[in-house]
Amino acid sequence: MHGRIKIKSTAQQEEEKRKEREKKLKIYVSARDTCFSKVTRVLLIQVVSNHQVLFSFLCGLCVSYLHSMFLLDTHCQRKEGILDEEALQVTQQLLSSNPDFATLWNYRREILMHLETVKEKDEVQKIYEAELAFLESCLKLNPKSYGSWHHRCWVSARLPRPDWSRELSLCDRCLSLDDRNFHCWDYRRMVVKVSGVPVAQELGFTDRLIGSNFSNYSSWHYRSTLLPLLHPESPESPSPSHEPPQPSPSHSPQTQSHRVCEEQLLKEYELVQNAFFTDPNDQSAWFYYRWLLGRAEREEMISCVYVSRDEERVAVAFSRPVNAQSVSLLLVLDGQPQKVEWKSVHPRFKHSPVCICDLPPGTISDITNEHNLTVHWTEKYTHRDCALYTGRTESWCRDSATDQELFRSELSVEKTSVLQSELQSCNQLLELEPLNKWCLLTIVLLMRALDPLGYEKETLAHFQTLKEVDPMRSAYYSDLCSKFIIENTVLKMEYAEVRVFSITDKNLTTLCHLDQLLLVTHINLSSNQLQQLPPQFAMLQCLEVLEVDNNRIENLEGVYHLPKLEEVLLKNNKISALADLQPLASCPKLRRLDLRGNPVTQAANIESELTALLPSVTDLLL
């Protein structure tokens, strides 16, 4: 189906081609039918000799071949060996030309398993070796057939005396023809795992491949799975250089155990740098480099507990999204475990980093009482306390998140000099290749790893260049730039210890990290390019004033059950229907709404309909 070029032909050529195909079809169909009947014969013998395969026999057999089964009944008398080998022969012909015909491989496996039961071990070894030779010829013709590679795995696993070094050298040869063949890479990983090839040896193999051609994404990928096994990050586990790589759920790159120790990291930086200085447009090395720069996961913890006396509500923020319905949380109030229902802040947002619950009415409403609250995340053996003092209407307890923990690369301080020199190298490359997008983006990432606020201005300038040199991905760069601006603003807010969050006139195209804004009371996002306030926006549980004038907002889904929200300033946006304002009806304290410059204001009876929809609003600007 892939890569068959259409050739224009004359009527005569067309006719010749048609005849040719007709001939081929006849040969193919007769071979297939012979094969199905052979198979029937072989299977019949199996039924006679082994009741266990009866089930598979019935499964594999189709109605239209039932009658041929009866016709072939007499053949049961024939010697099994001859019949089986004959069937192997015919399937062989078909599979050489059509290796994706899965059922034929299945038939071969049934025959082979049958032969195992009737032949001597040495003979079985020979039969399976012949099968491997046949497979090799299939793979030469069609190196990307799932069926052939799986059959080779199957045969290798059943071979009485496997020769793994031969299999490994088959992989070497196959990869020398096509170093991106992922079937072969996967087969190699299986061989390495089963035969215990040392990780270090495999890493050496990728060294050689990358050495001969930097532009080899498959090799860089393989390195990313091998390095954490050979040079894990944690100092307590020594290098398991004699164990084969054993990818397992706990070794997913997304977990901390998949990080690389710093010493090795420095060597890798050097290797990748060689690669991208040799060919600055080869994306493989840049993708790998970005992985090296990546940070470890944050520790799983409760990052903030907030309690409000007015709403008698508790909000809990976590370091990663949790499912409010199934997370194991225990709320203890003044020493008494409370029966509460934890929920997400928005129904469309099941896994959320913020969960809320309402306390039984009257529990904390008396302002003259002091209360002590503890939230336990029982499955993670972690908790956070929060005290609500007399005379206070709200309280919170949180980590004062630093930029290191929140958004920056997880590198120790002494390595900062290394990153600094990496940045210098990239800047040198940029001087040679001023429009290289890979280099520009990497510089941005290095700057963020080093000093996000200090490099803010240069970062923004580089994003501008990126959008110009790579316009196809300008929306990606805009979103990434928005993310970095939001991160910087969160950091500045942390340092200033305020509850006001303001990003205006910065071309923001997307909102993220909204869980960091749980305590924010005033948000100003005016004069940006926002199109929506997504469900995640409902995490702003303390929000009182929302300013989003002069954006392109058409969707307010996330302005949902915000208990303290009083003012919504939405001037000059794209709200076009009354239904789009429906979420606001869930905010009980809303009293001021500015909708001037939105298409919805042109609708008939808009004022009376809005009054009906939002009865709490006393100050409506249309």
Add this chain to the structure above:
Amino acid sequence: MGTQVKDVIIKPDAPSALLLDKHADYIAAYGSKKDDYEYTLSEYLRMSGIYWGLTVMDLMGQLPRMSRQEIIDFIKACQHECGGISASIGHDPHLLYTLSAVQILCLYDSVDTIDVDKVVDYVKGLQQEDGSFAGDKWGEIDTRFSFCAVATLALLGKMNTVNVDRAVQFVLSCMNFDGGFGCRPGSESHAGQIYCCTGFLALTGQLHQVNADLLGWWLCERQLPSGGLNGRPEKLPDVCYSWWVLASLKIIGRIHWIDKAKLRTFILACQDEETGGFADRPGDMVDPFHTLFGVAGLSLLGDEQIKPVNPVLCMPEDVLQRVGLQVDLLS
């Protein structure tokens, strides 16, 4: 020294308008050439072939042109005692064709014509201790089969019959340094596998486990100067990969990260003006597989002549509404 970007050049006379009528004629005629050599050679995947043809016809509003009863009878004849469904009569059952068959029956609103409980048992029986799924009783493991299993069960409303937590753990163990997914733990990322795994995570409600920004970057870097998308770095663009990548981006809420207009130009250029149908690349031979993914891709890009397509199941949204299956995507 520099890497030559592998790409195609779209000729100025390449098709630039959508030829829906020709595509419908092409698909309607395809199944009637039953003694054709190509047709016979593809018998081993017939059930998926029928799904491709019917789905693209439904997306174009032309489903009634296909022979409904003949197809339903065919599917019935392909269900085996074990519950699994094969590509064709006389072939062995497999998860790939079991899903295709269930998808077809959903298009025809006639799932009950086969033994649904047995299908569920078949799928259930293929789950392994580690949560993965084998494609059939011969034990090939692949995240494609994890997708086939949960997609089949989701369409039948029987997701809870397998161990979903373990199935999720297995798929997550196939996540790579670039945020993508491969066939098995340790396998290289590949757009087809990424589609299966993000689709799987959408169906199981676990999309928050995806590193959407990192994966989205890898995916949008698949777009080449011609506008077409490739399936892995340094490969040629292809209409089917355009679908796998585009659908994955849609699932993780990042479809706006590619240049939609340029992709549309590429997909339209892969049409054959004479025969109808889409090829993998401009100037190649057309087939039903690329015809479906060409049309489905244009639907995701917002073409209003085509019915809206669901990015996870590659079926018309109205069919999924009828089935009562709602899949949440990332926003």
